[in-house]
Amino acid sequence: MNALQLASEGEIQNPLLPAIPEIVIGLIAFAIVFGFLAKKLLPNINKVLEERREAIEGGIEKADAAQTEAQSVLEQYKAQLAEARHEAARLRQEAQEQGAVIIQEMRAEGQRQREEIIAAGHAQIEADRKAAASALRQDVGSLATALAGKLVGESLEDHARQSGTVDRFLDELEAKAEAVR
Amino acid sequence: MSADPTTVLAFETDCHIFDGCGFPAPGLHSFVFEPMATVGGIEINKPMLLAVLSTVVVVGFFWAAFNKPKLVPGKLQMVAEAGYDFIRTGVVYETLGKREGKKYVPLMVSLFFFIWIMNLWAIIPLAQFPVVSVIGFPVALAAIVYVLWVSLTFKRHGFVGGWKNISGYDPSIGPALPFVMAIEIMSNLLIRPFTHAVRLFANMFAGHVLLLIFTIASWYLLNGIGIAYAGVSFVMVILMTAFELFIQALQAYVFVLLACNYIQGALAEHH
Numbered sequence: 001m002n003a004l005q006l007a008s009e010g011e012i013q014n015p016l017l018p019a020i021p022e023i024v025i026g027l028i029a030f031a032i033v034f035g036f037l038a039k040k041l042l043p044n045i046n047k048v049l050e051e052r053r054e055a056i057e058g059g060i061e062k063a064d065a066a067q068t069e070a071q072s073v074l075e076q077y078k079a080q081l082a083e084a085r086h087e088a089a090r091l092r093q094e095a096q097e098q099g100a101v102i103i104q105e106m107r108a109e110g111q112r113q114r115e116e117i118i119a120a121g122h123a124q125i126e127a128d129r130k131a132a133a134s135a136l137r138q139d140v141g142s143l144a145t146a147l148a149g150k151l152v153g154e155s156l157e158d159h160a161r162q163s164g165t166v167d168r169f170l171d172e173l174e175a176k177a178e179a180v181r
Numbered sequence: 182m183s184a185d186p187t188t189v190l191a192f193e194t195d196c197h198i199f200d201g202c203g204f205p206a207p208g209l210h211s212f213v214f215e216p217m218a219t220v221g222g223i224e225i226n227k228p229m230l231l232a233v234l235s236t237v238v239v240v241g242f243f244w245a246a247f248n249k250p251k252l253v254p255g256k257l258q259m260v261a262e263a264g265y266d267f268i269r270t271g272v273v274y275e276t277l278g279k280r281e282g283k284k285y286v287p288l289m290v291s292l293f294f295f296i297w298i299m300n301l302w303a304i305i306p307l308a309q310f311p312v313v314s315v316i317g318f319p320v321a322l323a324a325i326v327y328v329l330w331v332s333l334t335f336k337r338h339g340f341v342g343g344w345k346n347i348s349g350y351d352p353s354i355g356p357a358l359p360f361v362m363a364i365e366i367m368s369n370l371l372i373r374p375f376t377h378a379v380r381l382f383a384n385m386f387a388g389h390v391l392l393l394i395f396t397i398a399s400w401y402l403l404n405g406i407g408i409a410y411a412g413v414s415f416v417m418v419i420l421m422t423a424f425e426l427f428i429q430a431l432q433a434y435v436f437v438l439l440a441c442n443y444i445q446g447a448l449a450e451h452h
Contacts, residue, residue, distance in 0.1 A: 052252050
């Protein structure tokens with residue numbers, strides 16, 4: 001039926017033979033698409049894509065810069081910290097040394113003072129002992145002469161004093177005591 | 182029963198199996214349309230109308246997406262950018278390189294989306310016709326690419342160099358050189374534009390015939406036991422529609438990829 005119709009109409013041609021109107025319409029339709037896209041719309045989007053790329057790259061660059069700065073600040077900070085530690089250690093060392101010197105000085109001073117005090121004490125004791133001894137000697141001499149005068153019946157005091165007997169006697173006693181000691 | 186099978190539908194609405202009615206198979210007549218109107222001396226038929234509508238759709242879509250593009254894109258702009266970048270990076274820069282390819286990006290993007298939308302009509306209800314299954318449209322597009330790459334060849338290499346490039350001139354071939362050159366010239370100048378157009382045409386033509394066969398069969402079998410077969414046929418309609426959806430994009434992609442390859446061959450130093 002169809003074949004008959006086709007044969008009778010004789011219109012249907014080889015499907016590979018293009019008809020001019022269709023080529024023309026096709027070209028015009030495509031030209032319009034191409035015109036809009038090439039002249040306006042794609043340049044538009046290209047500009048925006050470029051801007052976006054720059055914005056992203058700018059952001060990355062900013063981040064890079066910030067990171068570099070942070071790095072340098074960190075290093076600076078670390079250097080300062082190390083310096084401070086070093087300084088602290090040095091100060092501690094110095095303080096220790098100074099402390100040791102001061103202790104040393106104090107100890108020497110104390111030693112010296114102790115020795116001074118001891119020496120003064122010794123001198124005092126010696127002086128006292130000498131005073132006591134001379135006083136004792138005087139008293140013992142006068143007592144002894146007084147006692148001897150009473151026994152002999154006359155005063156030997158002046159004589160003994162003059163002759164220095166008592167002194168000699170006491171010196172001898174002292175010498176003996178020294179020898180025994 | 183209308184006297185002309187090309188008027189409204191591709192098949193008779195009252196024709197079913199077991200009614201003494203033969204299968205109204207689709208054929209070449211399915212691709213011939215009566216003029217709908219006459220504009221400026223040209224008779225406008227359905228494929229032409231769909232071609233013009235494709236222009237409106239493509240321009241409208243990219244106008245909406247790219248007329249006032251934003252640095253932070255909306256959904257539509259993002260989709261359009263993805264499509265744009267697919268052709269730009271995935272096809273043009275891939276074959277031509279960024280430096281050489283930059284100039285041809287608008288052409289290839291236009292070609293791809295124009296062809297794709299023209300193909301897409303095949304499965305859009307009411308339209309249901311792939312525009313490029315009418316040979317005039319792929320011929321027009323292939324002609325643009327043909328003129329472009331042939332002129333580029335001579336512009337880049339000069340007259341003699343251009344012929345050397347097209348003929349694959351290579352003295353190291355030896356005595357077979359004249360034959361090789363003859364074959365190359367025929368292949369490049371005559372067969373290449375033909376296959377470029379026909380590849381697109383034939384794929385969409387065959388796809389449309391397949392869809393028609395199963396669609397018409399679904400209707401034709403709708404009688405008695407035939408209803409069961411009609412179900413199978415209708416499942417095939419669904420499957421073929423999905424398949425066509427894939428083929429439509431693929432053929433548009435292949436057309437553009439080949440166009441880039443031809444330009445790349447034209448710009449390349451002859452080997």
